Amino acid sequence: MQVDRTIGFIGAGNMAEALLRGVFAAGVLRPTQCTVTNKSNDKRLARLARALAVRTTRDKARLMAESEVIILAVKPHDMPAVLSEIGPYATARHLIVSVAAGVPCEAIERCLGASPVVRAMPNTSTAVRASATAIASGRLAGPDHLAIVRTLFEAVGWVGVVPESMLDAVTAVSGSGPAYIYMLAEALVDSGEQAGLPRDLARALVGERVTSPGGTTMAGLEALEQGGLRAAVRAAVTRAARRARELRSAPARTPR
Numbered sequence: 500m501q502v503d504r505t506i507g508f509i510g511a512g513n514m515a516e517a518l519l520r521g522v523f524a525a526g527v528l529r530p531t532q533c534t535v536t537n538k539s540n541d542k543r544l545a546r547l548a549r550a551l552a553v554r555t556t557r558d559k560a561r562l563m564a565e566s567e568v569i570i571l572a573v574k575p576h577d578m579p580a581v582l583s584e585i586g587p588y589a590t591a592r593h594l595i596v597s598v599a600a601g602v603p604c605e606a607i608e609r610c611l612g613a614s615p616v617v618r619a620m621p622n623t624s625t626a627v628r629a630s631a632t633a634i635a636s637g638r639l640a641g642p643d644h645l646a647i648v649r650t651l652f653e654a655v656g657w658v659g660v661v662p663e664s665m666l667d668a669v670t671a672v673s674g675s676g677p678a679y680i681y682m683l684a685e686a687l688v689d690s691g692e693q694a695g696l697p698r699d700l701a702r703a704l705v706g707e708r709v710t711s712p713g714g715t716t717m718a719g720l721e722a723l724e725q726g727g728l729r730a731a732v733r734a735a736v737t738r739a740a741r742r743a744r745e746l747r748s749a750p751a752r753t754p755r
């Protein structure tokens with residue numbers, strides 16, 4: 500399905516690029532429908548313009564005038580600045596879509612007045628079009644608005660509609676979830692090295708950076724550390740390796 504709206508991306512980072520690539524690959528949007536801005540990284544904006552053929556600007560008034568759907572793809576701590584920058588240009592004809600963790604619809608509505616707001620919580624798997632995205636509508640958003648957001652995010656994976664009160668839990672499970680699995684893989688790499696594997700080979704399995712300092716994922720990872728995940732994985736690998744040696748020295752016994 501195509502979305503026949505113009506879309507403005509505020510934020511041109513990992514999430515914006517993954518979503519842009521996904522919607523173009525799925526044929527949901529054409530590059531001519533999209534205008535992208537960021538804060539100060541000229542090189543990145545120029546690279547996106549070249550690679551994806553999208554329009555770019557640093558003029559938020561122009562972006563707001565040219566776009567019907569505004570995707571807020573900035574870090575939560577940048578949201579207050581962004582909301583005050585676009586506040587004067589936001590109208591009831593804009594649909595505001597925020598992917599920022601932990602910023603309630605109500606906080607966005609307070610700054611943007613008449614604009615309907617939908618929050619979306621995708622995850623890092625957006626980049627490989629295998630995201631699980633939960634979406635939740637604010638006070639002024641109706642079924643037509645949710646349908647637009649659903650179509651956009653279905654271009655990068657599965658979408659479910661939830662009440663906004665569930666979004667923090669969604670963030671903890673699916674937004675940060677892939678990082679927990681990577682941590683498990685990393686713990687396996689450490690343990691594998693301890694069991695005699697070359698570090699380089701093991702490292703190739705865990706090359707991705709998935710957390711921001713102070714973010715929700717980092718908080719979850721700290722809890723996994725405190726809960727002893729690494730030590731438990733190390734014990735599992737050590738025990739499995741020992742069992743393998745036992746089996747080698749007693750091949751006639753039934754493996755368990």
Ligand SMILES: NC(=O)c1ccc[n+]([C@@H]2O[C@H](COP(=O)([O-])OP(=O)(O)OC[C@H]3O[C@@H](n4cnc5c(N)ncnc54)[C@H](OP(=O)(O)O)[C@@H]3O)[C@@H](O)[C@H]2O)c1
Binds near residue numbers: 510511513536540543
């Ligand atoms: N990455 C994920 O997998 C993921 C998953 C779920 C949710 N999210 C959410 O998605 C949001 C973006 O994450 P990300 O990983 O894409 O972050 P990112 O790569 O750091 O990108 C953030 C973008 O925001 C821009 N920005 C900051 N302040 C701005 C301003 N005042 N005006 C315009 N642009 C501004 C930055 O511009 P400059 O580069 O010029 O500073 C940058 O382009 C976050 O809220 C995060 O919680 C991300």
